[in-house]
Structure formats: structure tokens, C-alpha cells
Amino acid sequence: MLTRCLGARRLRQIRRAFRHGAVTFLCLFLTVIVLRGTIGAGKFGTPQQDFDNLRHHLNSHRRVLEEQHSEKTTTTSNNYATFDISTILVDEPPSKDEITRDPKAPYTLGPRITNWDQQRKRWLQQNPNFPNFIAPNKPRVLLVTGSSPKPCENPVGDHYLLKSIKNKIDYCRLHGIEIFYNMALFDAEMAGFWAKLPLIRKLLLSHPEVEFLWWMDSDAMFTDMAFEVPWERYKDHNFVMHGWNEMVYDEKNWIGLNTGSFLLRNCQWSLDILDSWAPMGPKGKVRDEAGKLLTRELKNRPVFEADDQSAMVYLLATERDKWGDKVYLENGYYLHGYWGILVDRYEEMIENYHPGLGDHRWPLVTHFVGCKPCGKFGDYPVERCLRQMDRAYNFGDNQILQMYGFTHKSLASKRVKRVRNESSNPLDVKDELGLLHPAFKAIRLPVSSS
Amino acid sequence: MLTRCLGARRLRQIRRAFRHGAVTFLCLFLTVIVLRGTIGAGKFGTPQQDFDNLRHHLNSHRRVLEEQHSEKTTTTSNNYATFDISTILVDEPPSKDEITRDPKAPYTLGPRITNWDQQRKRWLQQNPNFPNFIAPNKPRVLLVTGSSPKPCENPVGDHYLLKSIKNKIDYCRLHGIEIFYNMALFDAEMAGFWAKLPLIRKLLLSHPEVEFLWWMDSDAMFTDMAFEVPWERYKDHNFVMHGWNEMVYDEKNWIGLNTGSFLLRNCQWSLDILDSWAPMGPKGKVRDEAGKLLTRELKNRPVFEADDQSAMVYLLATERDKWGDKVYLENGYYLHGYWGILVDRYEEMIENYHPGLGDHRWPLVTHFVGCKPCGKFGDYPVERCLRQMDRAYNFGDNQILQMYGFTHKSLASKRVKRVRNESSNPLDVKDELGLLHPAFKAIRLPVSSS
Numbered sequence A, B: 001m002l003t004r005c006l007g008a009r010r011l012r013q014i015r016r017a018f019r020h021g022a023v024t025f026l027c028l029f030l031t032v033i034v035l036r037g038t039i040g041a042g043k044f045g046t047p048q049q050d051f052d053n054l055r056h057h058l059n060s061h062r063r064v065l066e067e068q069h070s071e072k073t074t075t076t077s078n079n080y081a082t083f084d085i086s087t088i089l090v091d092e093p094p095s096k097d098e099i100t101r102d103p104k105a106p107y108t109l110g111p112r113i114t115n116w117d118q119q120r121k122r123w124l125q126q127n128p129n130f131p132n133f134i135a136p137n138k139p140r141v142l143l144v145t146g147s148s149p150k151p152c153e154n155p156v157g158d159h160y161l162l163k164s165i166k167n168k169i170d171y172c173r174l175h176g177i178e179i180f181y182n183m184a185l186f187d188a189e190m191a192g193f194w195a196k197l198p199l200i201r202k203l204l205l206s207h208p209e210v211e212f213l214w215w216m217d218s219d220a221m222f223t224d225m226a227f228e229v230p231w232e233r234y235k236d237h238n239f240v241m242h243g244w245n246e247m248v249y250d251e252k253n254w255i256g257l258n259t260g261s262f263l264l265r266n267c268q269w270s271l272d273i274l275d276s277w278a279p280m281g282p283k284g285k286v287r288d289e290a291g292k293l294l295t296r297e298l299k300n301r302p303v304f305e306a307d308d309q310s311a312m313v314y315l316l317a318t319e320r321d322k323w324g325d326k327v328y329l330e331n332g333y334y335l336h337g338y339w340g341i342l343v344d345r346y347e348e349m350i351e352n353y354h355p356g357l358g359d360h361r362w363p364l365v366t367h368f369v370g371c372k373p374c375g376k377f378g379d380y381p382v383e384r385c386l387r388q389m390d391r392a393y394n395f396g397d398n399q400i401l402q403m404y405g406f407t408h409k410s411l412a413s414k415r416v417k418r419v420r421n422e423s424s425n426p427l428d429v430k431d432e433l434g435l436l437h438p439a440f441k442a443i444r445l446p447v448s449s450s
Helices: A002-019 A022-039 A047-069 A079-083 A085-089 A116-126 A157-175 A196-206 A245-250 A268-280 A285-297 A308-318 A320-326 A343-352 A382-404 B002-019 B022-039 B047-069 B079-083 B085-089 B116-126 B157-174 B196-206 B245-250 B268-280 B285-297 B308-318 B320-326 B343-352 B382-404
Strands: A133-135 A141-146 A178-182 A212-216 A220-222 A239-243 A257-265 A327-330 A365-367 A406-408 A416-418 B133-135 B141-146 B178-182 B212-216 B220-222 B239-243 B257-265 B327-330 B365-367 B406-408 B416-418
Touching: A116 A268, A141 A157, A141 A196, A157 A178, A157 A220, A157 A382, A157 B157, A157 B178, A178 B157, A196 A212, A196 A268, A196 B382, A220 A382, A239 A245, A245 A308, A257 A268, A257 A308, A257 A365, A268 A285, A268 A308, A268 A320, A285 A308, A308 A320, A320 A327, A343 A382, A382 A406, A382 B196, B116 B268, B141 B157, B141 B196, B157 B178, B157 B220, B157 B382, B196 B212, B196 B268, B220 B382, B239 B245, B245 B308, B257 B268, B257 B308, B257 B365, B268 B285, B268 B308, B268 B320, B285 B308, B308 B320, B320 B327, B343 B382, B382 B406
Parallel strands: A141 A178, A141 A212, A239 A327, B141 B178, B141 B212, B239 B327
Antiparallel strands: A212 A257, A220 A365, A239 A257, A406 A416, B212 B257, B220 B365, B239 B257, B406 B416
């Protein structure tokens, strides 16, 4: 069905291209030649991609309106669309020696595991040097993020991916969190925004020493370097997402929670919810049909293939009894914060507040939902996105630079200026936020509590 | 003197451009238009840059020959040239409120410090939660790297910077090393390959808990994920670089050591050698005149402005008595490895050896000296560089992927394939290199030995 549409769509695209006139066409043609030379071939999309991008682009208008009218945060959780397997298949056919599953068998993330808690507990007892808690109420956390193995379709996108991981390196260094940056596609069927599921399962099972896995989209940045996650608050929960109970359980609103930044405990319960989350993911007919169901069942959801966020809202709304008591929908601070309602208020925040609050006064995370700086089509004008991503990066980076006596000349400026003179007694100088040697980073005696 | 040359040089460039013929020129022109649209203005170099790049390009030919004929590793240590202040000044004039030094005073990295060892020792005693050794013979290490705050002149360069930091994140996660990724220019005068000096001094003085700072260029990648630096070997040394005593002290050969990847102990001696290293750095007349001296005094050095590597060779060769006994020129493994003599041998290494050796059999670091993937002019054809950087990245990444049962389909391929089936007892599966939970990463009781 997908493939049958292609011919017609392509024709319409080509006609549109010609309407742009001969000169424009010549420019574009020459540019493509040169760009291909500079960046390498296979970057300009397959028919599949063009179709996906076109469809996404058509869908996006309704979504933008919804987001802009929403008082609450929102996401398409779609920055992983560049992770589309079609962009990877284009230059290499699948090879014989790959271990692949039987196409007739129903999709699973892997062999069923029912005793993970016991397996993990035993391992932790046998490996006291790898405790799952590095201090009381300080779990060992692995932050997981990633991006496509190929250069961005929009070349400047890679520069923003670089700034985004630099930003995460800074927060994680300060808070004693390890980072796994993924650039591989572990499961072709789960391409796109579903790629995180097999990756997360794989990492939970490979790292029993990790108590919490923190998934964060590549288009989300830390904007409060001082805020420590209130781990103690989640001691009886396994899955923490930014969201609201009423929006998820009562309204079944597809933006009632966000899956662009969440915490998942390493336990059997998490493996189970991943298994229940995954079935709408397999690319093609399954994902497309599931998309229709989700659009029908969820409030305000546009027409597009099944996405991981809608699937989670649907799962929780329909099986609240099974999962609800271990899911914590957090809105006391911005575990995820929608950029549209935050980036223009940074100066106001600097005026009135200080880092460490994590909420609307100083958001922990600013998430560039729908910007897709790496992709061809976002929901917003790319210039606006890039300008605002620079502001968010600099807003967070100022909290790093202040430790060393510098600051950006403005939130719009890449340049830095000195705000403190050098001292010959550098250890007597205290950085205003006390982030150089924060208490939450100090090494304490490991306490294993599995 | 620098500025007076510009007119003539520019003219020659423009004439050369025209010789390429009208069609090529049209292509380039249209491309520039489109690229400016895509990437934004201010990216195509100032006269200063064009001049620097042109001069570097002209110089490069001799250097390439030297490198290709060298049996030993070599570098221009020049990947920081994109850090040229001119690229930053171009869009913003310096502002009034900046704290700047008196231009008549001689350049220093900062106020003189003579009692750092005592200051640091006192701090370590007062902060037992931040020990400088995290285990016996396991110093606390901060890996420092970075790149320009602006997108690369060659757009695909940012994608390789992203892969390069992903690669460093992997090695550092496995070996319990923290990362500081710098994107700011702390000292305009020390732009280019000298930018690391003020940055390193600043970090040593801000982080007394750090015992060793590991500088690594952004164009260097870890290719042996299992190799642990033999820290015990350096217990009586403060400065570890890849190099050879005879080439530095006898030959005064400008490639007798490499400053693209080195270890520096956090102590007074290191502050002192940074002070002695810096004077040739200030941009303009000082750096240009120093360049002439270095080319005159050092073996095989091409004609170009003073670089940090030549300056270090000169310093050690002329003041061996003062510094020599605390400098360890390492050639027992590749703390830095010249890509030209390594990347074509990866298959042979896979055939005959295994990770963990760190030397010619399985190099710890592969350094893409002279490639400048982020800049406009490198010493080598950019396609060759990018192809080889992909091979180096995949060679290192295979050691990460094997932990999770995957591998790249080939050293040339971004795609991965499964090499192990999923197990329902994941903890019984041992990864072949034992990197999932390596002994050198285990937390032990902190021992402070300052």
C-alpha cells in the first residue's frame, strides 16, 4: 500500500520542482552536484524517505497548532525520524550472514525473560565493585541518547547534535552520570522513533549495575546544570515521564506525557512494559494500522503512523490497573520542557531566579520538539529553531562557564567574556553556583541496595 | 606585516579562481549562495583566514612529504586552526565591558603562582570526598578536547567531530575518565593550536581533584578500547607525550614528539612548563617571528607561524636540564598514532592481534594529523581523510558493539549486524573482551595520596 502511493507522490513532487522555474532548478542541480561532492552520495533521500518526509510535513501543520495552543508541554518525539532505516539501506543491501528473525513470527524485543530481578540481584551480590547505588538515594544512572549513523540531511544539523552532546557531557560530569551515545541501528524493524526500545532493553540487560536508565532525545538540552533529580521521590516507582495523570488517564490526550526524556528503572517490570509498548513499532503495515487506531482513540492526535509516545499514552490509559501504580507522571519540574513556552523567557528567568529550581523558573530540560535540525522537514522554520537552540545551549553553557570565570556575551552570542579576574589563589575563589565540587558529586562509600 | 601581504595574496587567489573557467565559477558561485542559505553567513572566511589557510596549504606539501617518508609518527597538531579568533570576530566586534590585559605588558597565561603544590595538597586534605586517586595507581583523569564554537567550514566536518566525541565518550566511560569538551575561546591571543594552553591551565587550577589532565585533539580517536594507560610507569613524571628522546634532544626534529595527545600532571611543575611554553603563542608578530626562529632551529620544519608542538620540541631541546627528568617521551604504545601508518593495517591487526595491546599491533590512538575535516584546507584529499576516519571510528566502535552482540558489517560500513543471538540469561553471556564490567572500572575505596 505504501509502495503503491509512491509513483503518484513522486510525480507531484517533480511537477512542483519544475514550477519553481528553470533558473532555480539549475541552481539546485549544480548545488546538488557540489554538495554530493562535499558530503558524499546517498544523502538526498530514497523515495521512501521523501514520502515519509512529505507525509510528516503534511501532518505537521495541525500538530504545530496544537502545540502552540497547548498551555502544557508537548512533543512529536520525532527527532529520531532521521534514524529511518531507509536512509541506511540505500547504500547497502542486507547481507546473507545477518541473524534475522522469522518474518511470520510475531514481533518481540527478544527472548522472554521472567526472572530478571533475581538474575540481577544475584549479579549485584557477586559484583560488589559495581553497586547499583553509588550513595544513599543516589542510584547509578546511565543517560542514553543518540543520532543517525549518517550525516544530517541538513548539514548544519550535525553542529547542533555536537552542541547537544557537549551540553549533556557537562550535566552528566557534574552529576556523576554515565553516557551512552548510540549511532547504530540495532533493529531495522524498529527504525525511527521506535529505535530507542530495543536499545534500552539491550542496555538494561547488559548493565545490571545501572539502576536507572535516562533516555533523552538528541534535540533536548539541559538548561539547569545545578538541578539534581529528586531520586528519593521515585523509590516506589519504575518509570518517570513528564506528564499529567488527568491528561493521560482521563482525556487520553496524545500529548498528556512526553517520551523524549524519561527515567526507567532496571527491573523485570520495565522489561514487561517494554514488551507491551513495542508491538505497534514494527515498520510498515503494523505501524501504519496502529497509527489509525491511535488517531481514532487518542485526543487531538494527527493522522500519522504509530509513534512511541501515543502508544505509551494508549497503553497507560487502557491498562492503568496493570501499570499505573509504578508510573510517575512528573510535572513538579521540567524532566522535559517544551521549548515553545520556555526559550523566550530565559532573560526573565535570569532576572528573577537562579539555577537549581528545574521548573518553570529555571527548566531542567529544554526540548526542541518538532524542530528536527538534522532532518529535511521540521514543524517550525529551521532558522527559528537554530536561533532558539543556540539560546538554550548558551543559557545552559553559562552555568558551566561561570565556574571558570566566563560567560557568553549574550544568549545569542558564541563569544565568551571574562567575568572574574584570574587569582593567584584560585582555590579561594568560589564559583557562584558551587558547581565545581558539588556535594552530589562527591564519592561516598558504595552502598549496594538491590 | 601580516596585513600588508593580504592585497597581493587575494589578487593571486582571484586570478586563480578565474583560471578555473566560467562554468566552474558559476557552479561555485551558485553553491556559495545556496550554502550560505543552508549554513548561514559569516562562514566563508575573512581575508585573515583565507590568508592563513592559503599559507598553511602552501606549507603543507613539504610537510606531507616529510610525514609520508617518516617511519615514525608525526603531526602538524593543527586541527585547532578552525579555532582561529578571526572566525569569531567576524560577526561580533569586541565589547567595552571585557576584562582585557594591558597590550604593552608581556604575555602571561595568568598571575604567577609559585605554591600550587601546597595549595592543592591543603585542598585535597580538606576535601576527602574528592580524592585525586580513585584507586591505587588509578589517578583521577580529566580528558580535555574541543572544537570551534562555529559550524565547520566543511559542513560534513561536524559529523566527524560528533563521531570523534562519541568515540571518546565510549573509551572514557569504560576507563572511568571524565570529559571536558571545550567550545569557548578563553584567550583571543592564543587562538589556533595554542588555545589549549590557557584552557589547560584554567582546568588544572579549577580542579585540584584531577591528578592527570589528558589533552586530546578533536581529530584523534581511540582505536583500542581495552588498553589502560600504564599509570604506574609515570609515577615519577609530570608530562607524558608520544615521542623519542634522540629525535627531540639530539636531532631537534620538529616531529620528535606529538602534542595532539598528552598527559599532564596537576602540579606546580606543570604550571611552570606551561608558562615557559606559552611565550611564542600570542597571535601576530610574536607568533610569526617565533615561527622563523623555530624553522631555523628545528630539523625539517616548514615555514609557518609558531605552533605549540615545535615550541615544545625547542623548549625541551634547549632546556633539557630544567625539564627533561620529568618529561616521559612514550613510544611503547600509541598515546598518539599517526593515521598514515595505521589505518591501512586494521584488517591485518584484526587477523593477527586483539585489543588491549595499544601499540603497532593494536594502536590506542589513531590521530588524523593534517586532515582538518572541519577546515577548508587539509594536507590530504578530504575524501581520503573521511574514508579513513570512518574506518578508524568503526574499528574502535566494533570493540564497543561486541559487548552488545553486534559489529559493523565492514570497517567501511555504517551498518551493524548481529553476531550473537539474544539470550534469556543475558548475564551468563560474556563479551569477548570483558569490557562490560572491566576490573579497571570497578569502584574501590578512595585512597587520597597527594
